[in-house]
Amino acid sequence: MTKNAWQDDRGNKDRSITNPKPPSDAEPVRKGGKAVKAEGDSPFLIGDRMTGGYGTGANILNDCTVAVEKGEIAVIVGPNGAGKSTAMKAVFGMLNLKSGSVRLDGEDITALTPQDRVAKGMAFVPQTSNVFVSLTVEENLEMGAFLRKDDIRPTIAQVYELFPILKDKRRQAAGELSGGQRQQVAVGRALMTQPKVLMLDEPTAGVSPIVMDELFDRIIEVARAGITILMVEQNARQALEIADKGYVLVQGANAYTDTGKALLADPEVRRTFLGG
Amino acid sequence: MDPINAIVALLNFVVIPATAYGAQLAIGALGVTMIYGILRFSNFAHGDTMAFGAMCTILVTWLFQSWGLHLWVLPTALLALPFGIAATAALLIFTDRAVYRFYRRQKAAPVILVIVSMGVMFVMNGLVRFIIGVEDQNFLDGERFIISARTFKEMTGLDEGLAFKTSQGLTIVTAVVVVAALFWFLNRTRTGKSMRAFSDNEDLALLSGINPEKVVTYTWIIVAGLATIAGVLYGLDKSFKPFTYFQLLLPIFAAAIVGGLGSPIGAIAGGFVIAFSEITVTYAFKKVLGYFAPGGWEPDSLMQLLSTDYKFAVSFAILIIVLLFKPTGLFKGKSV
């Protein structure tokens, strides 16, 4: 039995009265918080000494820090269950932190809701269900720009330039696309806010190696355009190769932190995480 | 053999009433399906929301009538409709803030929301009975018929009359307008698209900066509009009696499920499927068949498959048959 009596559905699966789509698992930061000027010098984006977990459950993150400098690529790697995705969600405000803070561009944004962080120039591509399957490709992009009030057509054109295949499929429902194309829609949707920071949670999960190389190329292209990138990756070796900064997490805490190249060269890291 | 009279009789007794009833069910089912898509539960209070909306419209209609305010040949209720919608929207938003929002914050299981909606149903039902009573209320004024049976007979010289009531014509026109407006809203406007996006993927909507509370508020407003319109049209066409509205819950749920819960197109299709089968199966075909049969072969019995009291059985049977063959309803996939 769950602790919250209102969440106990007694195993009821009656489709005629309840919608079976999975509920949102996020526990976003509540409305009302404000960003405050941060003291001292810190990286462009930093999740600083974050501790927390879902609901009243055990902590998944333990004093975990991830940071990235402007225009650089930072990669989080680590074994399954290390809390990589949770760290990303925490940085994005999808999880209430027990302690620690998140700072962006000289401001402390720990109390901001995910929507407010979108407005501050952050964009996040989740690992799964990262497109609106019943919306067309173009509508997906429009939703990405939901908070913008200006003309979004130039940005749509830029996304189509980056991912030409999407232009041909613009009127198709995103759910009908292949896995690789869906990932392109997902990244495209996130770029629509013209973000300062793009956060990617395992963008290459479940796509073929050729598509994967293609996606990495595009990500580098995005970074060259001046967008800061924070990324979680399963394919640690390839990801660290393009990373300016790498974080190895184990059980929700920092195990190794260095430049991508240095981590790849570190025999200890190679032996334990990169398979020799 | 007299096929023209047969067709006129069929139009008069089956096609026109079923189209009007189907349109009313469809608008009702659209409301149910919207809540199912966005708030993830079936709202047991929907029938009573329709009753509440119709009641508010009736009260304003009476007020207008007492002022001598009329709308030419059309029912005065049309003039009162916006006020009815506004009152219902206010009630639904108040209910959401006072009742449902708490459970959303608790991330309550949808089935708990279904039970909550039962409580809301009791309260709304009591409220309507308290304010307007349980009796039949007639509030139709203006011209009763677009074509009356007698005029039609005189015009055409046929034996069969064809009556087309104003309320039926109004229902069909309003339904077309409402459905077109709703689809335009959902597919063309930013807010409408954000509602579809939210229904499709809550987390991603959040990541895109879509405010869930706003989506929910818009949903209740639209539902208030749909429920009030459905309730008023039904009341104009038949009559207003709170208990009948409560009983509409079954055909409306059946329509929404047959069409595929969460799918607006499905809700409309489902409404017509249920209405046409209910009326066809419970209609006495004696007259129609009599015109078709060669002289001397006219049927003796009523040729009625089931008594009208079994109309629920028909909606139910259609529901089961559809679910046996298409477990997710006629239109699956496209969510609100």
Added chain:
Amino acid sequence: MTHQIRAIGMFAAVFALIALTGFTSSWNVALGIINMGLISAIMALGVNMQWGYAGLFNVGVMGFVALGGLGAVIVSMPPVGEAWATGGLRVLLALAVALGTIVAAIKLWGRMAPGRARGLAMLALLVVGFFLFRFLFDPAVEAIEAVNPAATGYLGGLGLPVLLAWPIGGALAAGAAWIVGKTALGLRSDYLAIATLGIAEIIIAVLKNEDWMTRGVKNVIGIPRSPVPYEIDLQNSPGFVEKMTAWGFDPVTASSIVVKLCYASLFTAVLLLLLWASQMALNSPWGRMMRAIRDNEVAAEAMGKDVTGRHLQIFILGSAICGLAGAMMTTLDGQLTPGTYQPLRFTFLIWVMVIVGGSGNNWGSVLGGFLIWFLWVEVEPIGLWLMDVITSGMADGSALKTHLLESAAHMRLLTMGLILLLVLRFSPRGLIPER
């Protein structure tokens, strides 16, 4: 331990409220509340089995209760010989044809290869079966309903003792539940709620329209009581009148109280038996399996448990209990009035009892049954009193005052809704939570 004390306290409070009614208005009313409270408690037990043990959402309680009532008529009313002679066998034959057609259609669907031929064959079979049924059925019904329509006009029952009707009413409800459950739980996804909502309306439609069976809206009255005496017989018995007068009671009031006490003891016996059985079942391996399925269906299925089968089982069991309660209620009323079955009263009110009492807890359901029934009865006078107070300052004969006083009766539904919402909000596990 505190848990038990709390539960005992709750029960004491509810019975104190009922006793208060006895002291302030009349013991007749108080006993009336207790009798219907006992029946409500049994209905709530049935729904609690389905929702509390297995998470099954039954919104057709009304239908199963009404079937129980039908059972009481069929078992205990005297048979109408003339009606049987004119059309009894023909009706039975027609029903057999209908049943045969449906069974044949299902078999045919299973046997033939999928394709257009199968669809056409099935359709042909159903159409032929339907017309054969109507050919046999219609004249027979007409004949039966023509037999002394003012007093009978139906087949009557078997003329057996009414106590026998209780299990038979339960069995009828179980049969209907089997059909519903088999269909709705057998679909690829679970559609039980809408199925029960529909079947309940259909059952009521049948009871209202099949006059040959239930006299429809003409109602069956005077259902024999068998073991319980009639008030009039008590009043005519010199021994009873003498004894009551000696004890200082009015014989007329006393007779009705004695009758109610007789029912109360019968109902209490049934309730205690059911409560004992369900507590035993809940703590047996069967009950543990039920909870295991409820809490994690996937795991239970992986362990080889037949989840759908168990769900069907518990759905039938719970519905049978509702049917039993329905038969008891019809016995208590002494009549079957199909027009009075309304979903708010017979489906959703029972749900309020279960939720308020505490889902998953049998004692909670019993408490909920008594408490909610007490309120259902008492809210009306309280509402009237409240309106009297509110309107006391208004001018006599003002439209608002008249309206408020007239509408006081409708406070009932509003109150039930508020109670449900308040309990869900502030005590979501109910008054006596499941441990």
